[in-house]
Amino acid sequence: MFVRLVYESFRRQKRRKLLAGAAITLGVTVATAMIAVATDIGDKINRELRTIGANLVVTPQEDSLDVEIGGVNLKPPTDGAFLDEGDLPKIKGIFWHNNITGFAPMLPVNTALEQNRKQQDVTLLGTYFAKQVSFGTDQFTTGVRSTYPWWKVSGAWPEDSSRDVLLGERLAARLRAKPGDQITLAGRQLRVSGILSTGGTEDDEVVAPLAVAQEILGRPGAVKRVYVSALTKPEDAFARRDPKSLSGAIYDRWYCTPYPQAIALQLTEAMSHSHAEQIRQVSQNEGAVLTRIEGLIFLITLAALFASALAVSAAMATTIFERRAEVGLMKALGASKLTVAAIFFAEATLLALIGGLAGFVVGSGLAHQIGHSIFNSDISIPPVLLPVILAIAVMVTFAGSAAAIRRAVGLDPVFALRGEL
Numbered sequence: 001m002f003v004r005l006v007y008e009s010f011r012r013q014k015r016r017k018l019l020a021g022a023a024i025t026l027g028v029t030v031a032t033a034m035i036a037v038a039t040d041i042g043d044k045i046n047r048e049l050r051t052i053g054a055n056l057v058v059t060p061q062e063d064s065l066d067v068e069i070g071g072v073n074l075k076p077p078t079d080g081a082f083l084d085e086g087d088l089p090k091i092k093g094i095f096w097h098n099n100i101t102g103f104a105p106m107l108p109v110n111t112a113l114e115q116n117r118k119q120q121d122v123t124l125l126g127t128y129f130a131k132q133v134s135f136g137t138d139q140f141t142t143g144v145r146s147t148y149p150w151w152k153v154s155g156a157w158p159e160d161s162s163r164d165v166l167l168g169e170r171l172a173a174r175l176r177a178k179p180g181d182q183i184t185l186a187g188r189q190l191r192v193s194g195i196l197s198t199g200g201t202e203d204d205e206v207v208a209p210l211a212v213a214q215e216i217l218g219r220p221g222a223v224k225r226v227y228v229s230a231l232t233k234p235e236d237a238f239a240r241r242d243p244k245s246l247s248g249a250i251y252d253r254w255y256c257t258p259y260p261q262a263i264a265l266q267l268t269e270a271m272s273h274s275h276a277e278q279i280r281q282v283s284q285n286e287g288a289v290l291t292r293i294e295g296l297i298f299l300i301t302l303a304a305l306f307a308s309a310l311a312v313s314a315a316m317a318t319t320i321f322e323r324r325a326e327v328g329l330m331k332a333l334g335a336s337k338l339t340v341a342a343i344f345f346a347e348a349t350l351l352a353l354i355g356g357l358a359g360f361v362v363g364s365g366l367a368h369q370i371g372h373s374i375f376n377s378d379i380s381i382p383p384v385l386l387p388v389i390l391a392i393a394v395m396v397t398f399a400g401s402a403a404a405i406r407r408a409v410g411l412d413p414v415f416a417l418r419g420e421l
Contacts, residue, residue, distance in 0.1 A: 017351060020315035020397075024355030025362065027308025028393050032363025032385070034301040037370055038294060040379050054104070054147055054227035055260060058083065058267055058276040082222040085210070087271040089135040091228065094266040096258050099231040102146035104128055105223040107213045113206070114184040115175060122171065123205045124185060126213020131160040144207075147229050148198070155179030155194025160209045164193035168203035186216045228267065228276075232260045234291065305396050312400030316348070319404070341405055348401045349394055356393025360386055 060081035083105075091103055107126035112119045128143030143160070144151060156179065158164035165185075167177055172195045177183065181192045185206065196207055214220050233239070239259040246254055255262055260278035267276035364381050371379035 017315075020312050021351055021355045021358075023308045023311030023315070024352060024393055024397060025359040027304045027311075027396060028356050028359025028389055029363040029366060030304035031301050031392055032360050032389050033366040033370060034297045034304075035385060035388070036364065036367035036379050036381050038297045039382065039385075040371075054229045055232065055279050056228040056230055056264055056267065056276055057279055058226040058228060058271060058274050059224075061273045061275045081273075082219060082224060083226065083271060083274055085214075085221040085223050087274070088223070088226065089133050090270040091226070091267060092133075092135045092138060092140060094263070094270050095256065096230070096263050096266065099258050099263065101229045101231060102142045103226055103228040104142070104144045104147040105210055105226045107210055107217065107222060107224050108205075109213050109217045111186045111216055113175075114187075122185075124165075124213055124216060125202065125205050125207045126210040127207060128210055129157050129160050131210075147227060150198070151202075152197045153194040154197070155192075158193045158209060160211075162193075162209060163188075163190055163212060165190045165206050165208040165212070166194050166196040167192050168205050168207070169195050169197045170203045171205065188212075188216065226271075228263075230260075230263050231258065232263060232278075233258045235259065235261075305392065309396045309400035312348075312397050313403060316344075316401040316404040317407075344401065344405045345398065348397045348405075352393040352397035353390060355397075356390045359393065360389045363389070 060083055062081035085105065088103070088105060091097075091100055094100070104127050109124045109126065110121060111124050113122045130141050130143045130145045132139060132141055134140075145157065153166060154169075155166075156164075158166060165183070167175070167183075172178070172192075175183070177192055177195075179192055179194050183190055183192060183206075190208065190212070196202060210223070214222055238254065239257070239261060241254065243251060243254055243261070243265060255265070264276040264278055268274055367379040367381060
């Protein structure tokens, strides 16, 4: 009997039901799209932010040790501490190796550039451009072309196995050099393959394959620092805890979370005599951007659901007003307040499930559209999202219906049957 009452109640007033269902569908559509984007936005935003450069730097351990007595730094001004180029592939062997999107070793060398029988001091920066590196059976390409995608070259990029170089645009302007010219560095003839523009100090430098810089320095396999670009999780209070103070499962959870500090620790462990740390300005900016975007998504979702609840409330209030005689008759025949409320809540639940399912389907399509238009990739919709969305639809419908149903339960059957409220 109860099911029949709910069915008969639901199929009546189709226009009201359609308006309430449309409000639920629209609210749930926005909620589905925003939640789907929020659950998948971390990696996508991180990948977009990786275009601003590396967020971790690895240096020799000796460079991180400061000795101060009476405020005077007694660390000797030496360039003798280097990393071993042979350790670089180990970067892709850490626990979070899939989060490493690229790395670029750097070896600056102060040398002399000869031109028209005159010499001038310049900095030669040795690095990888797009070098094939292997770790075990894995092959990958890394270098400044992936780590610093905003570097612009007029001409051609050098091959990592060549003796071609890039001239910074300011240095090239002073030398009046162009692609294809020959320059002499430390008595070695090198060909200019392109003119580099970065907007940084590299515009005054010569950028060459790492092997060329090592040859001029006379230190085969030497690397001064390594810039690493990694997908990381924004810092929180747990991330900032000292790992030396953690133990057991707590340490494992910290270590196995892609915090910048955790990945830096793993890089330190992988490379001998090294010290890795985050480039704090970059990492903090990434965290701030993610936090603001997630906050915006939350506000949009909340606003959509609130508007949906208001629309449901208006529709339900009108429905109760039009059916007050029916409610009065049920109560006059002995229906309890609980029975009357159960009928209307069951009707609201059915409406919420139908609207929620329709909203989930439309919202999933909207999420995919957002992914393709903004991130040029798909937004993954986890299956667990469907019951969550249906639960949200039911809660929003209940929130919008509660006041009207409460009024229906409190109706006096005598006044309701006489059409008086």
